[in-house]
Amino acid sequence: METAIACQDLKKTYKNGVKALDGVSFSVRPGEIFGLLGPNGAGKSTTVRILATLTAPDGGKASVAGCDALVNPAGVRLRIGFVAQASGVDKWGTGTENLTLQAHLMRVPKAEIPGRVSRLLEWVNLSDAAGRIVKTYSGGMKRRLDLAMGLVNEPAVLFLDEPTTGLDPETRAALWRDLKRLQKERNLTVLLTTHYLEEADHLCDRLAIVDHGKVVVEGTPAELKARISGDTVVLDVGAEAKRAADLLKPIAGILELIPDGACVIARVEQGATAMPTLITTLERAGISVRSSTLSRPSLDDVYLHHTGRRFQGEGEAGDAEKTAGKARP
Amino acid sequence: MNAFLSDTLHLLLRHLRTTLRIPIWIAVTLIQPVIWLTIYGQLFRRVVEIPGFGAASYIQFLTPGVVVMTALFGSAWSGMGIIEDLSEGVMDRMLATPVNRAALISARVLHAALTVAVQSVIILLFGMLLGARVEGGIPGFLAILLLGSLLGAGMSALSNGLALVTRREETLIAVVNFFGLPLTFLSTAFMAADLMPAWIRALARANPVNWAVLASRDAMLGQAWGSVAKAALMLSGFAAAAVWVATQAFRAYRRST
Ligand SMILES: Nc1ncnc2c1ncn2[C@@H]1O[C@H](COP(=O)(O)OP(=O)(O)O)[C@@H](O)[C@H]1O
Numbered sequence: 001m002e003t004a005i006a007c008q009d010l011k012k013t014y015k016n017g018v019k020a021l022d023g024v025s026f027s028v029r030p031g032e033i034f035g036l037l038g039p040n041g042a043g044k045s046t047t048v049r050i051l052a053t054l055t056a057p058d059g060g061k062a063s064v065a066g067c068d069a070l071v072n073p074a075g076v077r078l079r080i081g082f083v084a085q086a087s088g089v090d091k092w093g094t095g096t097e098n099l100t101l102q103a104h105l106m107r108v109p110k111a112e113i114p115g116r117v118s119r120l121l122e123w124v125n126l127s128d129a130a131g132r133i134v135k136t137y138s139g140g141m142k143r144r145l146d147l148a149m150g151l152v153n154e155p156a157v158l159f160l161d162e163p164t165t166g167l168d169p170e171t172r173a174a175l176w177r178d179l180k181r182l183q184k185e186r187n188l189t190v191l192l193t194t195h196y197l198e199e200a201d202h203l204c205d206r207l208a209i210v211d212h213g214k215v216v217v218e219g220t221p222a223e224l225k226a227r228i229s230g231d232t233v234v235l236d237v238g239a240e241a242k243r244a245a246d247l248l249k250p251i252a253g254i255l256e257l258i259p260d261g262a263c264v265i266a267r268v269e270q271g272a273t274a275m276p277t278l279i280t281t282l283e284r285a286g287i288s289v290r291s292s293t294l295s296r297p298s299l300d301d302v303y304l305h306h307t308g309r310r311f312q313g314e315g316e317a318g319d320a321e322k323t324a325g326k327a328r329p
Numbered sequence: 330m331n332a333f334l335s336d337t338l339h340l341l342l343r344h345l346r347t348t349l350r351i352p353i354w355i356a357v358t359l360i361q362p363v364i365w366l367t368i369y370g371q372l373f374r375r376v377v378e379i380p381g382f383g384a385a386s387y388i389q390f391l392t393p394g395v396v397v398m399t400a401l402f403g404s405a406w407s408g409m410g411i412i413e414d415l416s417e418g419v420m421d422r423m424l425a426t427p428v429n430r431a432a433l434i435s436a437r438v439l440h441a442a443l444t445v446a447v448q449s450v451i452i453l454l455f456g457m458l459l460g461a462r463v464e465g466g467i468p469g470f471l472a473i474l475l476l477g478s479l480l481g482a483g484m485s486a487l488s489n490g491l492a493l494v495t496r497r498e499e500t501l502i503a504v505v506n507f508f509g510l511p512l513t514f515l516s517t518a519f520m521a522a523d524l525m526p527a528w529i530r531a532l533a534r535a536n537p538v539n540w541a542v543l544a545s546r547d548a549m550l551g552q553a554w555g556s557v558a559k560a561a562l563m564l565s566g567f568a569a570a571a572v573w574v575a576t577q578a579f580r581a582y583r584r585s586t
C-alpha cells in the first residue's frame with residue numbers, strides 16, 4: 001500500500017447551503033501521523049467524516065486503507081478506527097461493556113474479544129475502572145476509552161477528530177505519548193484534526209493546513225517553517241499598529257508586515273540586526289514600543305503567511321484553550 | 330448467526346442494561362400505572378352500575394386498559410434514546426462500524442416490546458391484587474403481554490422514526506403529549522364502547538390502542554379468542570408498517586448528514 005489515505009478534490013455542500021469543502025486533496029503514507037490543522041469551521045470534521053464513510057461528498061475521490069470510500073464503504077469500515085469529536089461512548093455502559101460491544105460490531109472473532117478487551121483496557125490504563133459506568137469517568141479517562149474503542153479491530157488507519165480538545169495539558173501530553181507509541185509498535189496510520197498549533201507541530205509527522213474548505217499547504221512542520229524565510233518580530237505598539245506598519249514599510253530587509261490588533265508583525269531577514277532599527281524608527285515617530293519579541297518562524301507564521309490571518313484570531317475568540325495552543329518556540 | 334440477528338442481540342443487551350441502570354425510570358413507569366389502577370379504580374368504581382356498561386367490576390374492566398395505556402406511553406418515549414445517541418456521537422461511532430443498519434432500529438423496537446411485557450406482568454399482578462381476575466388463565470395472561478408488546482413495538486418504531494426526522498427532544502415530547510392522551514381516550518381503556526358517543530366509537534375502531542384494549546379485555550375474560558387473534562394480527566401489521574416507516578426515516582437520516 002503506497003498511500004494509507006488519499007483524497008482528491010473532495011467537495012461538500014450541506015443541505016443548508018454551507019459549502020464545507022471546496023476541493024480538499026492530500027495524501028497520507030502508511031505509518032504516518034498526519035494532522036489536519038485549521039480553525040473552527042474550516043472543514044476538518046467534514047473531511048474526516050467523508051473518509052470514515054459517515055457522509056458522502058458531492059464530488060471527488062477518497063481511498064482509505066486500500067478501499068475506495070465511495071464504492072466500498074463496508075471495506076473501509078472494517079479497516080478503520082474512528083473517534084469522533086463528540087466522544088461517542090455509551091455513558092451507561094462500563095468500559096468493558098463498551099469495548100466488548102464495539103468489538104462485536106467491528107467483527108472481531110468472538111473468541112478473541114475478552115482477551116483483546118482486557119489488553120486494551122490495560123494499554124490505556126483503565127483496568128481499574130473497567131467495571132465502572134463511563135458516566136463516572138473523567139474527561140481524560142473517557143478520551144482514553146475512546147482511543148481504545150477506535151483500536152479494538154486493530155485498524156490500519158485511525159481517525160481522531162480533535163482528540164485533545166478540552167483536555168488539560170497533562171492529559172494531552174499523555175495522549176500524544178500514546179499515539180507515538182502506537183505508531184512505533186504497530187505502524188498505525190493516524191489522521192487527526194486539531195486547532196492547536198502546538199499539537200500539529202509536536203505530534204504530526206506531516207500536516208495540511210485547512211482553511212475555508214481547502215488545503216492551503218501540506219508538508220512536515222519543519223518543511224513548512226523552512227519555506228518561510230527570515231525571523232518574526234512582534235512589536236506591541238498599542239493602538240497605532242496601522243500607522244506603525246506604514247512607517248516601517250520603507251526599511252530594507254523587511255519581507256512581510258502585518259498589523260494585528262495592538263501589534264505589528266514583521267518578518268525580516270535578520271531579526272537580531274533589524275530589531276533595533278525597527279524600534280528606533282517607531283520611537284522617532286512618537287510611537288512607543290511596549291514590548292517586542294523575536295522568534296524563528298513558527299507554524300503560527302506559516303498559517304499567517306498562507307492565509308493572511310493569525311491563527312488564534314479565528315473562531316471562538318477568548319477561548320482560553322485556543323490561546324494556549326499558540327506556539328512560539 | 331447472521332449479522333442482523335447478532336447485532337440486534339448485542340444492541341438489545343446494551344439497551345436493557347441501560348434501562349436497568351436508570352432505576353428512577355423504572356420507578357416512574359411502574360408507579361404511574363399503580364396510581365392509575367388505585368385512583369381510577371376507586372374513582373370510577375361505580376360506573377359499572379350504569380345500565381349498559383356491561384362489566385362485573387370496574388377494576389376488572391380497567392386493568393387491561395391500564396396495561397395498554399402503559400404500553401403506549403412507555404414505548405412512545407423510545408425515540409428519546411436515539412436522540413441522545415445522535416447528540417452524544419454514539420450513533421456516528423456505530424455508523425462508522427460495519428454494524429447492520431436495520432439492527433440499530435430493531436434492537437430499540439425489541440427493547441420497547443420487552444420492557445412493555447415486563448411492565449404488563451407487574452400491572453396485571455397488581456390488578457389481580459386489587460380484585461381483577463384473569464378468567465382466560467395463563468393463555469389469557471400471555472395474550473395480554475403479546476398484545477401490549479405488539480402495540481409497544483409499533484409505537485416505539487414510530488417514536489424512533491419521528492426522532493430521526495426531527496432530531497429534537499422537544500419535538501418528540503410535544504408530539505407524545507399531543508397524541509398520547511387522545512389515543513388513550515379514543516379507546517375503551519376507561520369507558521365501555523356502548524356508552525361512547527358514536528363519533529368517538531368510530532374513531533376508536535381505527536385506533537390501534539383500542540384494538541389492543543378490546544382484545545386484552547377479551548383475553549382477560551377468556552372469551553372471543555377469534556377476535557383476540559384478529560387483533561394480534563392487526564397489531565402485527567401495525568408494528569410492521571411502523572418499523573418500515575422507522576427504517577425509511579433512518580435511511581433519510583443517514584443520507585442527510
Ligand atoms: N451537518 C451539517 N449540516 C450543515 N452544516 C454543517 C454540518 N456540519 C458542518 N457544517 C458546516 O460546515 C462547515 C465546516 O464544518 P466542519 O467540517 O465541522 O469544520 P471543522 O471541523 O473544521 O470545525 C462549518 O461552516 C459548519 O458549520
Ligand SMILES: [Mg+2]
Binds near residue numbers: 044045046085161162
Ligand atoms: Mg470539527
